[in-house]
Amino acid sequence: MPQLDTSTWLTMILSMFLVLFIIFQMKISKHNFYYNPELTSMGMPKQNTPWETKWTKIYLPLSLPL
Amino acid sequence: MNENLFASFITPMILGLPLVTLIVLFPSLLSPTSNRLINNRLISLQQWMLQLVSKQMMSIHNAKGQTWTLMLMSLILFIGSTNLLGLLPHSFTPTTQLSMNLGMAIPLWAGAVITGFRNKTKASLAHFLPQGTPTPLIPMLVITETISLFIQPMALAVRLTANITAGHLLIHLIGGATLALMSISTTTAFITFIVLILLTILEFAVAMIQAYVFTLLVSLYLHDNT
Numbered sequence: 001m002p003q004l005d006t007s008t009w010l011t012m013i014l015s016m017f018l019v020l021f022i023i024f025q026m027k028i029s030k031h032n033f034y035y036n037p038e039l040t041s042m043g044m045p046k047q048n049t050p051w052e053t054k055w056t057k058i059y060l061p062l063s064l065p066l
Numbered sequence: 067m068n069e070n071l072f073a074s075f076i077t078p079m080i081l082g083l084p085l086v087t088l089i090v091l092f093p094s095l096l097s098p099t100s101n102r103l104i105n106n107r108l109i110s111l112q113q114w115m116l117q118l119v120s121k122q123m124m125s126i127h128n129a130k131g132q133t134w135t136l137m138l139m140s141l142i143l144f145i146g147s148t149n150l151l152g153l154l155p156h157s158f159t160p161t162t163q164l165s166m167n168l169g170m171a172i173p174l175w176a177g178a179v180i181t182g183f184r185n186k187t188k189a190s191l192a193h194f195l196p197q198g199t200p201t202p203l204i205p206m207l208v209i210t211e212t213i214s215l216f217i218q219p220m221a222l223a224v225r226l227t228a229n230i231t232a233g234h235l236l237i238h239l240i241g242g243a244t245l246a247l248m249s250i251s252t253t254t255a256f257i258t259f260i261v262l263i264l265l266t267i268l269e270f271a272v273a274m275i276q277a278y279v280f281t282l283l284v285s286l287y288l289h290d291n292t
Binding site: 001014019028033 | 073076091093097101113116117136137139143162164166
C-alpha cells in the first residue's frame with residue numbers, strides 16, 4: 001500500500017501543517033462578523049426654535065419671494 | 067492489477083520535488099479572502115456557510131472551548147474541500163495519506179487532552195472511571211478506559227484514511243468493470259453504470275460527512291476537557 005511508504009511522510013505532514021495551520025487560519029481570521037442592524041436610541045427630542053413653534057403663512061412655498 | 071489499483075495513492079513527486087505541497091495548497095485558492103466591507107458573491111457565500119457551521123458546532127462549548135473555533139473551522143474547511151476535490155477524475159486526494167491524517171489527529175487530540183490535564187486535572191483523570199462501577203471491576207475498567215483514550219487519535223486518522231481510500235478504490239473498480247463489460251454485454255454494463263452513479267453520489271456525501279465527523283470528534287474531545 002503506497003500510503004505506508006514512510007519516505008514521503010515528512011513532506012506530507014509539513015505541507016499539511018503549512019496549509020492547515022497557517023494558510024487556512026489566516027484566511028478565516030480575515031472574515032468579518034457583521035453586527036445585526038439595531039435601533040439607535042433617540043436621545044433628546046429636537047427642541048423647536050421660537051420661529052417654529054407657530055406655523056405662520058410665511059412657510060407656504062407659494063408666498064415666498066423667489 | 068494491484069499495482070495499477072493503488073497507483074493513485076502514491077504521493078506525487080516530480081523528480082524528487084514535492085508536487086504534493088502544491089496539491090495540498092490548491093483548495094485554499096478556492097476560498098479567496100478579501101478585506102472589503104461588501105464582498106462579491108463567492109466570498110459572501112463562503113463566509114456565510116462557514117459562519118453557519120461555526121454557530122452550529124461551537125455553541126456547545128464554553129468560553130475556553132470557543133477559543134478553538136478558528137482551528138476547528140479551518141479543519142472542517144480543509145478536510146471538506148480536499149475530499150470534494152478528490153472526487154474529480156485523476157486527482158490526488160491528500161486525505162488518503164495516513165501520514166497527513168495522523169499529523170492532523172494526533173496534535174489536535176493531544177492538545178485537547180493536555181488542556182484538560184493542565185486546567186482541570188481531577189476532572190480529566192476522573193474520566194478513566196465511569197460512575198457507579200462495582201469495586202472489583204475498577205482495575206480492569208481503568209485499563210480499558212486508558213486504552214480507549216489512547217486509541218482515539220489512531221481511530222480518527224485511520225477512519226478518515228480508510229473511508230476515503232475505500233471510496234476511491236470502489237469507484238476505480240466499478241468504473242473499470244463497467245468499461246470491461248461494455249464490450250461483453252451492454253445491459254450489465256448499464257446496470258454497473260447505475261451503480262457507479264449511485265456510488266459517486268455516496269462519495270459526495272461521504273466526503274462531507276467525514277470532514278464533519280472528524281471535526282465533531284475533535285470538538286467532543288475538547289468539550290470533555292475544557
